[in-house]
Amino acid sequence: MKWLSLVLIFFFCVQSFAQFNxxxxxxxxxxxxxxxxxxxGANSYVWSNFATYNIDKRKYFLNTAASYIYGENDGGLTNNDFATTASFDYLKKQKRLYYWALVNYDKSYSLQITNRLQAGVGLAYKFIQDSTGRxxxxxxxxxxxxxxxxxDDKLGKDDYQTVRNSFRIRYHFTIKDILVIDGNNFFQPSILDISxxxxxxxxxxxxxxxxxLSITAAQTYNRVNRTERENLLLTFGLTIDKYF
Incomplete structure (x- = not known):
């Protein structure tokens, strides 16, 4: 059987970031x-966009980000997902133990989220602290x-409120100025029902x-266990960055 597979990947980044100083x-x-x-026998595509803007001052760090993913498979919609977030870290550069606050809004066709708003506060501890940011x-x-x-596939529309515990592991490593590894991973169970x-x-x-200029591979995974919906996106491309 004859087949043709074409993968077009474009990854363009503009950064106004050297090392914060x-x-x-x-x-x-x-x-x-x-x-x-x-x-x-099949045609599919996924288009993903991401933007972020950060401010780093002596006592606080503000991160804002937005993403949009759109996808189709054989003419049927698979992704129409939008998310935006703002996080605030206080005393992050002065102490290993610091404070954070977060506001997040998203909607997702693939996860069957019509609207979701999250807001909260907590503490963070830096096990590895490097003033250079490496x-x-x-x-x-x-x-x-x-x-x-x-x-919900069984219940239809599901409007609800809850309080979640938000546990996060974040890491960033630069190896010999060649290899850069980044991760930002959350586990958020409801305090009323861990399932x-x-x-x-x-x-x-x-x-x-x-x-x-870098070659970049990225993995994004989301799961909402309440509705048993999940998505996984793997992308490959180029990263262009400039420090100033």
Whole structure:
């Protein structure tokens, strides 16, 4: 059987970030990835976009981010997912133990989330602390209030509120200025029912070709156990960054 598979991947990033220091306080990035697969019997594609803007001051760190994923398979919709988040870290650069606050809003066709809002606070501890920003390993925990409107295959629309424990492992390692490993992974069970949990995992591996150019592989996984829905996205592409 004759077949043709075409994969087009484009990953473009613009960064206003060197290492945060006394004269560098801002960081912006935009990424766009796409995957197209065509065979004699099937056609599918996924288009993913991500943008972030950070502010790093002496006592606080503010991160804002937004993402949008759209996908189709044989003309049928598979992804129409939007998420935006803002997180605030206080005393992150001064102490190993610091405070965080988070607000997150998302909607997802693939996860059957009509609307979901999360807001909460907690503590984080840096097990590995590097002033140059080359290495970081942080564990955080806290509580989130969540208000959601979901679509359950059996119950239909599911409007509910809950409080979740939000446990996160975050890491960043630079190996010999060539290999960069990043991860941001959440486990969020409801304090009322541990079987009602949310998993969010994003991990990337970048290999630097030049100081400003890298080959990047990224993995994103989400699960909403209340509705037994999950998605997994793997992308490959190029990262362009510039420090100033």
């Amino acid at each position: 006394d004269s560098t306080h801002y960081y912006a990035r935009f990424a766009s990835t796409g995957v197209i697969n065509k065979t004699d 290495e970081d390993f942080t564990i955080s925990d806290g509580f989130l209030y969540e208000k959601s409107n979901l679509i 009602d949990y949310v998993i969010k995992a994003t991990n990337t591996l970048s290999f630097k070709l030049y100081r400003w």
